[in-house]
Amino acid sequence: MGLKDNDRAEIEALRAETRPTLRAVSEGMEAHLYHAHEVLDHGFVRVVDYMGDDAAICQAARVSYGRGTKSVQNDEGLIRYLMRHWHSTPFEMCEIKLHVKLPVFVARQWIRHRTANVNEYSGRYSILDREFYIPSAEHLAAQSVVNNQGRGEALTGEEAARVLDWLKADSTRAYDHYEAMISQDGQQGLARELARMNLPANIYTQWYWKVDLHNLFHFLRLRADAHAQYEIRVYAEAICEIVKDWVPAAYAAFEDYRLGSVQLSGKGVACLKRMLAGEEVTQEGSGMSKGEWREFREVWG
Amino acid sequence: MGLKDNDRAEIEALRAETRPTLRAVSEGMEAHLYHAHEVLDHGFVRVVDYMGDDAAICQAARVSYGRGTKSVQNDEGLIRYLMRHWHSTPFEMCEIKLHVKLPVFVARQWIRHRTANVNEYSGRYSILDREFYIPSAEHLAAQSVVNNQGRGEALTGEEAARVLDWLKADSTRAYDHYEAMISQDGQQGLARELARMNLPANIYTQWYWKVDLHNLFHFLRLRADAHAQYEIRVYAEAICEIVKDWVPAAYAAFEDYRLGSVQLSGKGVACLKRMLAGEEVTQEGSGMSKGEWREFREVWG
Amino acid sequence: MGLKDNDRAEIEALRAETRPTLRAVSEGMEAHLYHAHEVLDHGFVRVVDYMGDDAAICQAARVSYGRGTKSVQNDEGLIRYLMRHWHSTPFEMCEIKLHVKLPVFVARQWIRHRTANVNEYSGRYSILDREFYIPSAEHLAAQSVVNNQGRGEALTGEEAARVLDWLKADSTRAYDHYEAMISQDGQQGLARELARMNLPANIYTQWYWKVDLHNLFHFLRLRADAHAQYEIRVYAEAICEIVKDWVPAAYAAFEDYRLGSVQLSGKGVACLKRMLAGEEVTQEGSGMSKGEWREFREVWG
Amino acid sequence: MGLKDNDRAEIEALRAETRPTLRAVSEGMEAHLYHAHEVLDHGFVRVVDYMGDDAAICQAARVSYGRGTKSVQNDEGLIRYLMRHWHSTPFEMCEIKLHVKLPVFVARQWIRHRTANVNEYSGRYSILDREFYIPSAEHLAAQSVVNNQGRGEALTGEEAARVLDWLKADSTRAYDHYEAMISQDGQQGLARELARMNLPANIYTQWYWKVDLHNLFHFLRLRADAHAQYEIRVYAEAICEIVKDWVPAAYAAFEDYRLGSVQLSGKGVACLKRMLAGEEVTQEGSGMSKGEWREFREVWG
Structure with a gap:
């Protein structure tokens, strides 16, 4: 992978020293901090910093003075409710900063997600490394x-x-x-x-990428999807594993209401209701185009 | 001020317990965490969380593996260079989350800064408190x-x-x-x-407000300005004091290049050059309107 | 309603004079231009300007040199495809500018949609009118x-x-x-x-609000929803009528895939599949909370 | 240049037909519509659509019912005032949509400006053309x-x-x-x-790029600057020529207050005041670093 010995040494140094803080701490995330999770042949994803945890989402939703935690169970219920009803602002109260090494053609797709902060390694200023993605x-x-x-x-x-x-x-x-x-x-x-x-x-570049949890979920929904290009999907999947440890309740709600969800059109709802009533529905009778019908059958058989 | 006893107790509880973290820690900011800085008659500003410090700005600018700190002096020079040349993305790598209590007419001005995340106390869902700003x-x-x-x-x-x-x-x-x-x-x-x-x-509301350092500086430049309405300026000034302790080098650069800076128009530059050459310049000869000339004289006498 | 005689005269003057343009023109929208659609007791929505039409969405999706129209039927199919697969950027290529008069408490909800441009009548600079919303x-x-x-x-x-x-x-x-x-x-x-x-x-304010079609659809999905507060919903509904005439194909796709759509969670999908297979499913066996189950039954009976 | 014969035919067809509109029309901009302004060896910039004109900026600033034009002179004064005092929202009320053909390394720099809408030609879906930038x-x-x-x-x-x-x-x-x-x-x-x-x-790509005038000015200030890379600067300069014809008053204010302006730090202001008072100031006595002093002397001699 694309880490040099002095990179590893710098990472080790950062992982060797903890400091006390009064802020919200996610134990699951601390275990990921600075580690380079390998992706593709020379790429990686490293968590450089994070802000907030599951409780911080609830704390913001309640605009409360303390941690906002009444009980873990309450928090989970609230988080599921917020996700289900598209109350996105509490999820924006968590933030993650990643260091990512990735091929340029993946970076060009990634950057289309505009609501994030980016610092990319500069090819105007610096000499790029001899590292290329070969499938x-x-x-x-x-x-x-x-x-x-x-x-x-x-x-x-x-x-x-x-x-x-x-x-x-x-x-x-x-x-x-x-x-x-x-x-x-x-x-x-x-x-x-x-x-x-x-x-x-296919040359590798690297950047610091900082994004809030709501926009990260949006990125993951599109890029961890089976229709996303494989080379960006593996980054999204690596980030999913990290987020799962960072904010377990929010990630579980995301899995249920976004990743594993199905969006039914008005026509799709009508068809399903007829099918539930025992009717046999065909494409011609569905009001859907052939493409829509194929996608509908893929889910509902 | 608008804190109730149980609010104070929740704040005290949060301040009583530190936890270890591997993340960047700003000692100056830890001292502010959770404290409610009083503003106006019932308002306050409280830091609920933060991400990054001066070194994190340099680390992102260099896209480096470690803390990015070669020396404090180098970091300060880099930060001044970035601020001077409007390289804004490294400053976006720091983030702050505030809990603010403020009159509604101030909130309406504040919210015009759109690049931030907000959760406001909901008057649809909850009963508002009997607290009003009286000058x-x-x-x-x-x-x-x-x-x-x-x-x-x-x-x-x-x-x-x-x-x-x-x-x-x-x-x-x-x-x-x-x-x-x-x-x-x-x-x-x-x-x-x-x-x-x-x-x-003039009734008070409250919200969680999260913003990156670049956009916070933009907010502070406009709202800590002498022309801003007094009732929002006092919030901006309270935040300035906090930011000064959080990222001292970045704040010093902000003071020099933004807060204390003067933007000269092309016409203003031409006039100043003539004045430096010993010429007496009048409004008529300046090419400026009366308003511009008055503003120019306010600075240059 | 809140229009004064000289306001009406200005609107009439603008509607009296057409000028030639080479740009895309939406006939349906031209009929709305400048008219004040009354909302609530003193409010209104007026289209001040617009950019693009259905064909412009396809033109951008195809990055084409001409209008991008192969046939109206092709365009409709493409628009439905884009909407179904969350390809949002082509919809961002249309833009609308509205002049809205609305009560302040509605404005405070509205402004939470941050991806838009706003110029509000200034109570610092000007004297507000004596107009209040009384339900x-x-x-x-x-x-x-x-x-x-x-x-x-x-x-x-x-x-x-x-x-x-x-x-x-x-x-x-x-x-x-x-x-x-x-x-x-x-x-x-x-x-x-x-x-x-x-x-x-409940005092009325007014603003110019400019937004792209993608973000407008997002606003309409949340604010034309049955759960939105009535006083903002009526504005959303008035805008829906306008958008329907502006970009009929895009609006039809929006109605089918967003307004009339149902988002099923992973758990909801599993339940429906069991129901389609003839199984009787109860809340206990659904894996859903009581709230989720109630919402699920509201749709599926 | 990179236009094929059928591209030219499509452009000609669009330029041949005007249609009546009630919207604000900028005569200067109509003359540019659809024309491909050549940039570099195969690139171009084409205006595909626009919204608003100088008067629209004033109309929004005044939240007025009519065109907002009291007199051209008044409008110019208001526009200069808005630009001078960083009132950016009225400038956001104008919008431009461009079709740009540009080398990928230029596109990668360009896209760092995130507050814009983009549809790029897809290399996943389509076959790219054999066109490369050779300096x-x-x-x-x-x-x-x-x-x-x-x-x-x-x-x-x-x-x-x-x-x-x-x-x-x-x-x-x-x-x-x-x-x-x-x-x-x-x-x-x-x-x-x-x-x-x-x-x-260095292969060419193309995209539709839509942006409001405020954010376009920000782009132009950074990219039409002498320190910008030549290959993006020529695009910025071509766009400057277009904007000058679209919104002449706004562009003139932009030239004076942004392009031709000088930002003085607090230290720079102090030095200039001493110089105006006849004092000889050296780097050592300026409080500036060597780099800052060099940049200061470049302007003030």
Whole structure:
């Protein structure tokens, strides 16, 4: 993975020393702090800081003076109620700051979520590392034949080998030239802000990303979804594991009301009611398009 | 002030117990945590939580693995550089959560700053307290005669007494009727969401307000300014004192580059250059309007 | 309603003159432009400007050079697809600017939607009008006995009369004193920014509110909902009628996938599947709390 | 440039037909609508839609019923006042929608401005075009020797030739392999969402970008600045020319109070006052760091 020895040493140093605080502390999150959870071939997700816990959500919802905890059971019920009724502001009262290393094409998808704070490693100012994402064999997928925006089975045989060769060779050559262009050894050296344009989208970048829990849940709902691109989904899944330990009650409500939920259209509600009444419903009689009907049947059989 | 005994007890309980954390800790901020800093006659500002410190700003700017601190001096220089050149994203990496009690007319001004998270005490759900802002004698100011949007000298004598009497009597009567309308004693009781409409804008409300340091500085620059309405300025000033202890280097840079700064227009720069060259410049020759020229002279004499 | 004669004259003048434009034009929306749709006793909603139409949503989704319209049918299908799969950014490409007159307590709820642009009439700078919301008899509702955050049946008899008397008398007196305090007739006159604090929350204010279609739909979903407070719901409903004429295809998709939709939790999905299989499901066997089960039964019987 | 014949035909069709509207119309902007202003070697900026004009800014600031225009002179004065005193909300009442074609490394910088709406051409769904940014000789700059984040003189001779050769050859090869990987001719074909990772950051992408005038001014202040990277600055400059014709009064105020302005720190103000009083001030006596002093002298000599 993409950690160097001195990076590891810095992380160890941070994990070695606790300090007293009066703030809300999530024990589950303290165990994650600073650890680099590996994702893809050189990427990671590290929790750098966090604010709040399950009780803090309830405390804000009640605008209370103390921790707001009457009992853990009460808090869970309140959290489920808030999630169910789209009361999003109490969840905004928790905040997380992550250090993420990720391929540029994943970063470009990720950044579409605008309600977050970002500091990215600067290719104008600094020299980028020679680290590229090369998919493992089972993730070298073919274009989907049913979905313009998805992927199908893994490539095999010569085709797979050829693709891997190109991805590796082109990355290597692009980085060799990047290095040679910025070199100031016997030449002026091209500006870094220009030289970086030669680097492909599978190069790794890194950033600090800070977001509140409500917006994080929105990100996770879209990116941990089965239709999300695999390379961003694995980041979302790694973050899900972290959030589960940070705010267990909120995460459980998120799983039930968002991740595992189904949104029924007005037409879908009408169809289900007819089916519950014993009626046989067909696409023609559903009022839905073929695409909608296919998605409806995927859930309801 | 507006704290009840059980509020004080809850605050004391929170201040009594520290817990270990691996996160960045600001000693200066720990001393403020939970304390209610009194503002106006019944209001307060309390820090409920915070994330980050001066070093966290530098750590994010450098996208580093450790604390990012090479030396305090380096960090201060970097922070001043970031502030001077409007690199705002590293400041967004610090976050503060406040519990604020404030009159509704102040809350209405405050909420115009949209990049923040808010949970307000709900007058639909709960019964509001009988607490109203009544200005002290020296802040019972007349309308400004030079500025449509400002205030002049304090009212005096009978006029002042009459105003105070009205403010007190109208608040009291409005609240009496509010209570009588929602009472379920021998009657149905008006819905709270309706009854609250009888309450004047000097009633106190409270909220949890969470904001990142960059947006907080923006709020403070506008609201701690001499032209801001006194009743919101005192909140901004109380927060300034807190931020000074939380992130001393960032606050010092903010004071120098924002609070104490002067923005010169292109015309203003041209005038100052002529004045530095020994020329006498008049409004007519400045290219500025009368208003601009007056503001320019206020600074440069 | 709250329009004065010169306001009407200004509106008429604007409606009298068309000008040629190369931009996308929505005929349905042109018919609404500037008209004041009355809401409550003195309020209104007026469309001041708009950007885009149904075709503009598709044009942005396709990042196309022309109007993006292949056929109206294609556009409708694409719009339904985008709405169903939460592709929100194409809907952000339409924008609406409204002039709204509304009671302050409604404005305070409205402003909680932060992703919008607002210019409110300033009580620091200007003198507010003597206009207060007084509920009609059938909307003078009692507190709900089952829902802390709702209302029940209308008050009747003496209780209703007493409430109306108080609301009217207190508003009148508060405004009389407001006027007397700011008067500069024989006295200094209290600053407007202070005097306004005596005014109750049923006084009318007005603002320009500009928002993109995606965020407007989010607002409408929450505020046109049966659980929203009546006094804001009527504004949302008036806006729904406008949006229906502006972007008919997008509004139809919104009605089907949002307004008329049902969100099922993971537990709800499991229950429905068992019910479809002919099983009798009870609250105890559902895994849901009593509140969730009640809400589930309200939809599915 | 990157327009194909059918793109041109679509643009011509849109420009051929005007329709009547009741909305505010900016004549200067109508002349720009849909035209593709060329930027760099294959990029462009096209205005797709706009909302509002100078008068609309004043209308919102006054929350007025009509156009808000008392006289052009009054409007200009009000606009200058609003800009000078950071009253940003009236400027948010104007909106612009652009279609931009730009290299990916420019897009990555651009997107850091989060308060905007974006629809980007999807490399998951569609096949990207074979178009790459290759700098012209005079913009093939060396790394700056004084500024880590800037560029110096243009490269010359063999070094320049070598860089250009690499940029061209690597782009061509990367695209050849991209095409070969996604080809379904005699093979499965790699998923587009994966194949795109082989493409370098100088490939062109395109997007619809919609933003309000206040946030656009913020973007322009940072990106039309002399310290911005050349490749994004040329886009900002092209947009400046458009905005100048759209809202001439607002743009003039922006030029004077933002683009051409100087922000003086508290220390800078103190120094200038001493200099105005005839004193000779040195870095040591200024309280400024060397960097600050250099920047101060650049302006004040």
